[in-house]
Amino acid sequence: MLVDARTYQLYPSRMAGYLADYPRLGLPVQRRHGGWLPGCFTTISGVLNQAVHYWHYDEAGERETVRKAFTGDPDWAKYAATNPGRFVRQDTQLLVPVPFLPLGNEPLPVHIAPGIYEERSYHLRATAAEYVDVFRNTSLAMLRNSGVDVLGLFTADTGALSRIVHVWRWNASTNACG
Amino acid sequence: MASWATLPGWPELRKANAPRSLYQNVRLMVPTDFSPMQ
Numbered sequence: 001m002l003v004d005a006r007t008y009q010l011y012p013s014r015m016a017g018y019l020a021d022y023p024r025l026g027l028p029v030q031r032r033h034g035g036w037l038p039g040c041f042t043t044i045s046g047v048l049n050q051a052v053h054y055w056h057y058d059e060a061g062e063r064e065t066v067r068k069a070f071t072g073d074p075d076w077a078k079y080a081a082t083n084p085g086r087f088v089r090q091d092t093q094l095l096v097p098v099p100f101l102p103l104g105n106e107p108l109p110v111h112i113a114p115g116i117y118e119e120r121s122y123h124l125r126a127t128a129a130e131y132v133d134v135f136r137n138t139s140l141a142m143l144r145n146s147g148v149d150v151l152g153l154f155t156a157d158t159g160a161l162s163r164i165v166h167v168w169r170w171n172a173s174t175n176a177c178g
Numbered sequence: 179m180a181s182w183a184t185l186p187g188w189p190e191l192r193k194a195n196a197p198r199s200l201y202q203n204v205r206l207m208v209p210t211d212f213s214p215m216q
Contacts, residue, residue: 023212039215041207052207054215111216117207126198134198138191146185 103152
C-alpha cells in the first residue's frame with residue numbers, strides 16, 4: 001500500500017477557482033483511469049491556500065500506470081489549461097502506511113458532517129521503525145482513550161527520510177490541540 | 179477541550195519520546211465538498 005500525499009500551494013484568491021474546476025474537469029479524468037482519491041483537503045492552519053490530496057495506490061507500479069494514463073488523456077489537457085497562474089509550487093511525498101491503522105489499508109468510516117483533519121509530521125532522530133513501535137505500544141492507546149480519532153500513521157518513502165506522518169480526525173465541534 | 183496532554187502518564191511519555199524527534203510540524207485541514215473523507 002502506498003499513499004501519494006500531494007500539496008498544491010495556490011496563490012491567495014485562487015483557491016475558489018481551483019475547487020470549482022478540479023472536481024468538474026480534472027478529478028473525473030483521473031477516476032476514469034483508476035485513480036482513487038480518498039481525501040482532498042484545504043489547510044486552515046500553518047501555511048494557508050494549500051490543497052492537499054491523499055491518493056491511494058496498491059503499489060508504486062499502479063501509481064505510475066494511473067498517472068501515465070490520465071496525463072495522456074486529451075481531457076486532462078483541457079483541465080490543465082485552467083491552471084496557469086494558480087500554483088506557487090507543488091510537492092509530492094510517497095508515504096507507506098503502518099498496517100495497524102485504517103488510512104491507506106482499509107475502507108474508512110463514513111462521516112456525514114465534515115471534520116477537521118490534523119496532519120502531524122515528525123522528523124526523527126530515531127529510525128521510523130523504532131518510532132512506530134513505541135507509538136503502537138504506548139501512545140496509541142492513550143490517544144484513543146482521550147478521544148483522538150487516529151486514522152493513519154505513515155513512514156516517508158521520498159523527500160526527507162527518517163520522517164513519519166500522523167493523520168488524526170476531530171469532529172468539527174472538538175478542538176485539536178497539543 | 180479534549181487534550182491528551184492532561185492525561186496521567188502523558189508528560190512522562192512525552193519526555194521519553196522527546197529524544198526521538200528533531201522537529202515537528204502540524205497543519206489542520208478541512209475536507210473539500212468532493213472529498214470521500216469527511
